[in-house]
Amino acid sequence: FDEDEIRIFRKLRPMARGAFDYYIIYELLKKMKYNKIDDKIIIKYKKKLNKHKSNFVKIFYQERNRLKKKSLNKWIKFHYIYNDVIKVLKKLRKENKLLIATLKDAKSVKNILSKYNIEIGKNIILSEKEIGSKLEALNKFQTKLNLKKKDLIFFDDNVYHLIDPKKNNFNVYLTAWGPTSKSYLKLAKDHSIKVVRDINSFKFL
Numbered sequence: 001f002d003e004d005e006i007r008i009f010r011k012l013r014p015m016a017r018g019a020f021d022y023y024i025i026y027e028l029l030k031k032m033k034y035n036k037i038d039d040k041i042i043i044k045y046k047k048k049l050n051k052h053k054s055n056f057v058k059i060f061y062q063e064r065n066r067l068k069k070k071s072l073n074k075w076i077k078f079h080y081i082y083n084d085v086i087k088v089l090k091k092l093r094k095e096n097k098l099l100i101a102t103l104k105d106a107k108s109v110k111n112i113l114s115k116y117n118i119e120i121g122k123n124i125i126l127s128e129k130e131i132g133s134k135l136e137a138l139n140k141f142q143t144k145l146n147l148k149k150k151d152l153i154f155f156d157d158n159v160y161h162l163i164d165p166k167k168n169n170f171n172v173y174l175t176a177w178g179p180t181s182k183s184y185l186k187l188a189k190d191h192s193i194k195v196v197r198d199i200n201s202f203k204f205l
Contacts, residue, residue, distance in 0.1 A: 008029065008034045009022075009025070010080060010178075010179060011034060011179040012025050012034060012037060012179075012181075013179070014157045014158055014178070014179065014180060014181065014184065015037070015038075015039055015042055015158075015181060017103070017158060017160065017161075018057075018103065019056070019057045019060040019061065020046070020056055020057055020060075021042060021046070022060070023049070023052065023053075023056045023060075024042050024045050024046050024049060025037065025042065027045065027049060028041065028042070028045060038181065038183045039160070039181075064108075068108075068111070072111060073115070075111075076111065076112055076115050079112055080178070081116070082178065082199070084177075084198075084199050084200055085199050086116050086118070088199050088200075088204075089113070089116075089118055090116075090117070090118055092204070093118050093119075093120075097204070098120075098124060099124050099125075099141050099152075100120065100124060100125040100126070101125075101131065101134050101137030101138070101141075101154075102125070102126070102127050102128070103127075103128050103131070103132075103133075103134075104127065104128060105127055105128060105129075106120075106122070106125050106127035106129070109125065109127070110125070126141070133161075133164065134154070134156060134161040134162075134164075134165060135164040135165050135168060135170075138152060138154060138165055138168075138170050149168075149169055149170050149171070150171065152170060152171060153171045153173070153204065154171065154172045155172075155173050155196065156172070156173075156174065156175065157174070157175045157176075157178060157180070158184075159174050159184040159187045159188050159191075159193065160187075162174060162188070162191075162193050163187070163191055163193075166192070166193055167191075172193055172194075173193070173194050173195070173196045173202075174188045174193050174194070174195045174196070175195075175196055175199075176195050176196065176197045177196070177197055177198060177199060180195075
């Protein structure tokens with residue numbers, strides 16, 4: 001990809017809820033301009049292209065692992081980092097207030113955070129091996145750590161991960177310090193989900 005294509009993919013990344021979604025987005029970009037792509041279109045085309053899912057996902061992870069083995073630092077640089085967010089994560093980790101839920105593999109998350117001197121133990125991260133949704137992660141953290149719902153503050157850049165936790169009375173926030181689609185902002189408004197555009201303006205417990 002050239003720089004412009006990488007920029008466009010970063011704008012659309014919040015819409016990707018799994019490896020296969022990157023294939024869908026790639027195919028859609030052949031047919032239309034990036035600002036015409038929304039979640040409804042992705043879901044529609046996912047059904048049409050589902051026969052390619054297993055092969056693409058297999059190749060996706062093979063290629064990612066190859067890149068990580070060849071140069072972990074180069075692979076990490078593919079992920080855009082917000083310095084202010086890193087500072088907050090370091091502070092929360094130091095205060096033992098950081099918990100992580102990811103529908104990706106834990107090792108990749110640890111690789112990225114370790115690069116910025118944030119070390120994560122297995123007791124504070126739940127990954128694809130333990131959870132099928134972010135709501136499941138919140139429920140597990142609540143039970144495991146004997147916390148009340150009001151004690152947990154959940155941030156995510158994918159509004160679809162926030163809707164069910166919101167319905168279950170968790171404190172949720174859509175992060176918008178990176179590229180955020182208009183459809184996400186509308187859904188957040190429809191479900192009374194607050195949007196955080198500047199991490200420095202947020203008051204933590």
